[in-house]
Amino acid sequence: MHRYIIRRTLQFIPMLFLVTVVVFALAKAAPGDVLSGEMLDPNIPHEVLEERREALGLNDPLPVQYWSWLTSVAQGDFGNSMQYTGRSVMDLIQSRIMNTFYLSLFALGVTLAIAIPIGIYSATRKYSLFDYGATTFAFLGLATPNFFAALLAIWLLSFQFGWFPAQGSTSAIGLTGFELFIDKLRHLVLPGFTLGLASTAMYMRYMRTEILEIKGSDFIRTAQAKGLSNNSVLYKHTLRNALIPIITLLGVEFGLLLSGAVITENVFNYPGLGTLFLNSIQNRDYPVIMAINLILAVSILVGNLLADIFYAVVDPRIRYD
Amino acid sequence: MRVLQRSEHLLEVKDLKTYFHMEGGRTAKAVDGVSFHIDRGETLALVGESGSGKSITSLSVMRLIPQPPGDIVDGSIKLDGKELLTLSDREMRKVRGNDIGMIFQEPMTSLNPVFTIGNQIAETLIKHKKMTKKQAYAKAVELLRVVGFARAEEIIHEYPHQLSGGMRQRAMIAIAMSCDPKLLIADEPTTALDVTIQAQILDLMVEMKEKFDSSILLITHDLGVVAEVADRVMVMYGGQIVEEAKAEELFTNPKHPYTTGLMGSIPNIDGEVERLESIPGTVPPAHRFPEGCRFAPRCKHVMEQCTQSNPELSEVNRKHKVRCYLYEPAGGEGGHQNGTDERKTVRST
Structure with missing residues (x-):
């Protein structure tokens, strides 16, 4: 088990290196650079810009630029933002990343708390009214684009009923302790x-399918032939097996949620990485774009790593492979 | 007399009908009026091709027919005089694993991959014998030793994938025998195993039967297996029993054309035996049985009568019953070998 985790973690390193190459190459492949954006006064003479480029090292050969970027990133220095006039990228990200983390965690919690029980209930009552209802909801959920669902939620639950705030991550400055927690939660x-x-929607379907499939397997018949109660057959023998792919997906899901939050955060004007990201793209703030890209890519890598480790924990067959 | 006889039987199945309701309103009569009994200490083999209804028969005894689409529509199943078909689900769960142990064909998939062997044995003991976890694990070690594991203390902590097929089937037998059942149902227990392992598993089953003083209902399509362990044999075809006899009797004197086909030989009045490649055709699907004898379309001895009505299961002698017009008084030609005048039709009631 330990060897498996160590081996899997070591595989992480070359992937990480590749990710940095891709992130850097993508930023460089985009036309223009920080000095050709709209932020700058068009009256600045060409020579001055060239001088700045030279000073920033933007005219160096790409491998040199990459190496200098990589070495500073390795030391936790992502450079300075252009749009926020010289604030360090690290500083900007630190002010946003926890918000995105809370949002992703909340979304993941919601997903699990809803999808797993409904999936189980649907599977045990296949083709019942409840099952059809859940299926309909699942297809609607999958078919509705994020931004549309967001607007609908704002219109209905915020404007019409006024239950939840539609903007930001907190409503008042100066809240502390429990009040702040509740306020943040309401914004989430x-x-x-x-x-x-x-x-x-997806996990609900997954759960249902997994349970139905496992219910038909030989070892479930064995469990029934042992005279075990229906609950024991369902919650011990079936569920433990059905959760294997779900748990495996969770790691990946978390990484995806972080990046998926970009659109959602913008619709709700939620001060997370996503809003910062979109802002930076609009302003060609390459140091920030690269930093966030790297963070999202790393979070997906870490998610995959976690998924593999979880998989080994819940499925005994995997350990010795 | 009858009452006395009945209590002698450990398991008595009468006129069992297990149907499957299919789409479009059709009904598949997977088990259609099967009656048999198993005595204490007896090994009864149920033989037939895939689709003959033998596995459904055994699952019906356990009441493990998936419902819907399956349904036990009629009949009676008595274990030790207790009717199983009218038990509540809760009462039936006390019978499963406790009074009747069951092992299955696929040892590779019949054990839950995510729980240890010890856990899966102990579970049954905790459920039926109200043991504590500690007692159950101690008993599990003991059982594993009985079924032939030398390093039983280690095996209880291992997962099914760490064992070979034969070892898994041993573990399955340990689970099935854990609560000292009166009856062990073995559904093709050796089909998925190596030939050398097959013999070991069969020996183990017989040993367990004697040690735990139980009976065996052995389901198989392998007549070699039957010859090795069975006391009595029932041959099933198209959801019905077509022949029933003591094992030696069946092997030396098979009657039904299907049985002889299974044995790869044709009966000949002169005693000559010819090799038969196979029985032509396949078992008809249970929703489309032919009228008359269900074996008629594949039978070499088919007569006009066979396509019109289905023969009854009749005694050719006291230890031998067959469902075939060749041996019925009206059918004429077959019965004379036995020279019995006391033939009578046995109808299930």
Whole structure:
């Protein structure tokens, strides 16, 4: 088990290296650079810009630029933002990343809390009214684009009923302790549910299919032949097996949620990485774009790593392979 | 007399009918009026091709027919005089694993891959014998030793994928025998195993039967297996029993054309035996049985009568019953070998 985790973690390193290459190459492949954006006064003479480029090292050969970027990133230095006049990228990200993390965690929590029980219930009552209802909801959830669901949620639950705030991550400055927690939680509800909608729908279907498939397997018949109660057959023998692919997907899902939050955050004007990301793209703030790209890619890598480790934990067959 | 006889039987199945309701309103009569009994300490083999209804018969005894689409529509199944078909689900669960142990064909998939062997044995003991976890694991070690594991203490902590097919089937037998059942149902227990392992598993089953003083209902299509362990044999075809006899009797004197076909030989009045490649055709699907004898379309001895009505299961002598017009008084030609005048039709009631 330990050897498996170590081996799997070591495989992570070359992937990480490749990711940095891709992130860098993508940023460089985009036309223009920080000095050709709209932010700058068009009256600045060409020579001055060239001088700045030279000073920033933008005219160096790409491998040299890559190496200098990589070495500073390795030391936790992503450079300075252009649009926020010289604030360090690290600083900007630190002010946003926890918000995105909370949002993703909330969405994931919502997904699991809804999808798993409904999936199980649907599977045990196949073709019942409830099952059809859940199926309909699942298809609607999968078919509804994130931004549309977000707007619908804002219109209905915020404007019409006024239950939840539609903007930002907190409503008042100066809240502390429990009040702050509740306030933040209320702000998470709409973006959280919106973000979790599609995966809730997907996991619900997954859970249902897995359970139905496992219910037909030989070892379930063995469990029944032992005289075990229906609950024991369902919650011990069936569920433990049905959860294997679900748990495996969770790691990956978390990485995806972080990146999926880009659109949702923008619709709700939620101050996370996503809003910062879109902003930076609009302003060609390459240091920030590269940093966030790298973070999202790494979070997906870490998610995959976690998925593999979870998989080994829940499925005994995997350990010695 | 009858009452006395009945209590002698451990398991008594009467006129069992298990149907499957299919789409479009059709009904598949997978088990259609099967009656048999198993005595204490007896090994009864149920033989037939795939689709003959033998597995459904055994699952019916356990009441493990998936419902819907399956349904036990009629009949009676008595274990030790207790009717199983009218038991509540809760009462039936006390019979499963406790009074009747069952092992299956595929040892590779019949054990839950995510739980240890010890866990899967102990579970049954905790459920039926109200043991504590510790007691159950201690008993599990003991059982594993009985079924032939030398390193039983280690095996209880291992997962099914760490064992070979034969070892898994041993573990399945340990689970099935854990609560000292009166009856062991073995559904093709050796089909998926190596020939050398097959013999070991069969020996083990017989040993367990004697050690735990139980009976065996052995389901198989392998007549070699039958010859090795069975006391009595029932041959099933198209959801019905077509022949029933003591094992030696069936092997030396098979009657039904299907049985002789299974044995790869044709009966000949002169005693000559010819090789037969195979029985032509396949078992008809249970929703499309032919009128008359269900074996008639594949039978070499088919007569006009056979396509018109289905023969009854009749005694050719006291230890031998067959469902074939060749041996019925009216059918004429077959019965004379036995020279019995006391033939009578046995009808299930």
